[in-house]
Amino acid sequence: MIGLLAATVGHADDDHARAREALERGEVLPLTDILARVREEYPGHVLETEFDAEDGGYRYELELLDENGYVLEIELDAATAEILEVEREDD
């Protein structure tokens, strides 16, 4: 956990500013919609959120602690809230 928190601090300083600008331009969905989409399929507790520009669009990368104690990495399209990739350690 401590490592994760440290990682949280180590993100790019202005990603939330870029997220707001993109939202104001109408290029992405609000984070509430993204989180609602994730909660539908992976109920849990969000540890870290990253926002990156990629392939001409924006991606959300979430780290999530699910109810079974697994830490998941979920990548979503910020414009559609479509889940692109889920990384989870196999049993």
Next chain:
Amino acid sequence: MTRASLRLRLALAGAIAICLGLALAGWGLMLLFSAHVERRAVGELETHLDQVLGALAQSPDGALTLDNQLADPRFQQPYGGLYWQIETRRGILRSRSLWDWQLPLPALSPTDGLVVLDNFAAPDGRRLLGVERRVVLPPSLGGEGVTLVLAMDRTALSKATRAFGEDLLPYLALLAVALIAAGWLQLSIGLRPLGELARRLTAIRTGDASRLGGNLPREVRPLATDFDALLTERETQMQAARQRAGDLAHGLKTPLQALLGESQRLRQAGQAPIAQSIDQIVDRMREHVDRELTRTRVASRAGAAGSDVTAVIAQVVDVIERTPTGARLDWDISIAEPGKPGPIASPPMQAALDPADLAEALGTLLENAARYAHRRVGVSARITPTGAIEIEARDDGPGLPESALTDLLDRGARLDQQSRNTGLGLAICRDITEGAGGSLMLENTHPGLCARLTLPAARPPGQARRPD
């Protein structure tokens, strides 16, 4: 109103008052706790506000920025629950936790000081608690006026209040139970003297006591005193009335005797039918007079008297068995002494009237039974569930015509002329019984007649009433 309902009413009212009071107290405590939690939260927000203000720096391009990260990780986590926002001339600075959201804020002036913003919306739809402050920065930071806002999620606060309420509930419930129990105890102790009053009233009704007496709580003592005075008055009146009835009956005896003398003179004067008629009328009047005299005599002697029922029955049967009518019969005597199965020897059956009166009543009853019985007469005695003494005489004779039964029981009239003795006998028996406060029942049992004598049991002073 009975004692039980009075107690129930008081207990119910008390319980309702206690529950209402405790509910009110619980609600008040929740409010206090909620206010306290909120005050603490506002204090915490002020600390954060000072920290944000202290971290403000100017970047090389002249824009305001924070020169170091704030300690609380919630500022970094998008929608993390703790937010800051600064409005400057050149734009709005926001904590990372606000992410793509911007707090909608009222405009302030520097003199407004610290303003608490209650209940405004958070990015994820929850409610926020915030503090807002307008400050003027030093020249090194541009010397401009900026507005700072620190806000936190209210969910944690309401959760704490709810948890406090849940912790409080069992204690309030326990307190309610304890208070209700204490109230009940208080009622029981407070109302106990009323129970004593009720017991004494019952004792008066059953004849175990004659007065309520003293040694009662001050609140009911006047009532008891008045009640006792009323009892005394009634008793005096009853005695006076009985005395007057007796005097009246006695006073009629001589005139009746004189009337018989007059009818005799009529007969001598050749007016035999008229004389016969007058004689009959005098006879009937005499019956009434005798009846009243018997009642008065029996009642005046019954007060403190007690007769051993078993002994009197044995004595009466013994006498009748020696007569020609009695000797030809089987006598079946069964006495159900009370408490036979129990280990404690019970006192003999005592009826509350003079032994001579009981002997006379039983004598007429059993003579009558013996006269009409074919083969046998049964005599039984027992104590009824209500504590009275019941004596039954059964014969196997022809019984009585129904009209005669009604006549005798309803009006006390003698039976028809032919069985005049029988009628008179049963009437005397009934007069004695009623004088002693009992009753006589006649019933055709086909075959035979059953005469049932119910008498009050004698209770020597100081002796507890027999259990029923």
